[in-house]
Amino acid sequence: MTAAGEVRAAFTDPVSNRECELVIPPGGQVYPQPGEAKTGVAHPGCPAIADLEIGLDAFWCPACGWNGRVSGAWAHDVIRAAAQVTP
């Protein structure tokens, strides 16, 4: 399910070699304050959105324990580009 205005960017997690998606809701923050939308990572077989640790080139899901790797520089570029198209 994709909400209006949500940006999704697929990448391959090099740890699991599975395809994951960077999910950026409108106004999504990497480190949201209460009430703000959260940018995170969708991953196979789990309904939760994993926490993005952009400075560590990693993401982690507290629901299923998925520990993956993602380029923080790439994620930053995608998030910045998404921010320019969402009001």
Ligand SMILES: [Zn+2]
């Ligand atoms: Zn999970």
